[in-house]
Amino acid sequence: MNRLLEEIRLVEQQALLLHSEAEVEAALDRMAERINRTLADSDLLVLCVINGGIIAAGKLLPRLDFPLTVDSIHASRYRNATSGSDIHWLYKPTTSLAGRSVLIVDDILDEGHTLQAIVDYCLAQGARQALTAVLFDKQLGREKPVKPDFVGLSVANHYLFGYGMDYKGYLRNAPGVYACKEVL
Numbered sequence: 001m002n003r004l005l006e007e008i009r010l011v012e013q014q015a016l017l018l019h020s021e022a023e024v025e026a027a028l029d030r031m032a033e034r035i036n037r038t039l040a041d042s043d044l045l046v047l048c049v050i051n052g053g054i055i056a057a058g059k060l061l062p063r064l065d066f067p068l069t070v071d072s073i074h075a076s077r078y079r080n081a082t083s084g085s086d087i088h089w090l091y092k093p094t095t096s097l098a099g100r101s102v103l104i105v106d107d108i109l110d111e112g113h114t115l116q117a118i119v120d121y122c123l124a125q126g127a128r129q130a131l132t133a134v135l136f137d138k139q140l141g142r143e144k145p146v147k148p149d150f151v152g153l154s155v156a157n158h159y160l161f162g163y164g165m166d167y168k169g170y171l172r173n174a175p176g177v178y179a180c181k182e183v184l
Ligand SMILES: O=P(O)(O)OC[C@H]1O[C@H](OP(=O)(O)OP(=O)(O)O)[C@H](O)[C@@H]1O
Pocket: 049, 050, 051, 052, 053, 075, 076, 077, 078, 079, 080, 084, 106, 107, 108, 109, 110, 111, 112, 113, 114, 115, 166
């Protein structure tokens, strides 16, 4: 096994489970209920923030019970590292955002710079409204530049993986929310 894979296995073994699959699935149910109640008549465009938001969006979408369309956006600030830097725009939606109600779906709101930049982008493209849904909101104990409209769970301030969140590009598929030991 190569060294990176050995590290991934070790991180996985030593990680602490913070939220089980059942807890996250229940949070997804509650989020979807709120979105169904609020946005059913908005001709909604759901924007999945790849890569982290893939699982959040993939699990949320079948819970939404009204007509909507889907596109993706990729703005990456961490790029396989455990601390953020400048935003790299890797993919922009091909759907016109002009006049649309957009719901941006991401896995985690941490410092909030990524989501703020995406909201600003959508509004600059002429979106009528740019709402935000994050499966996890990290408790930082300070104000963030954006307050999400829909939140699944509030999570502790550790570097996390699972449910879309990666450790060095791996472990997005972990069926729960885990804190990495080295930053515990
Ligand atoms: O609130 P912030 O501090 O800005 O961080 C949150 C962002 O960080 C992660 O993305 P990342 O940059 O790791 O890209 P990825 O989705 O491709 O993993 C996550 O998916 C959010 O988009």
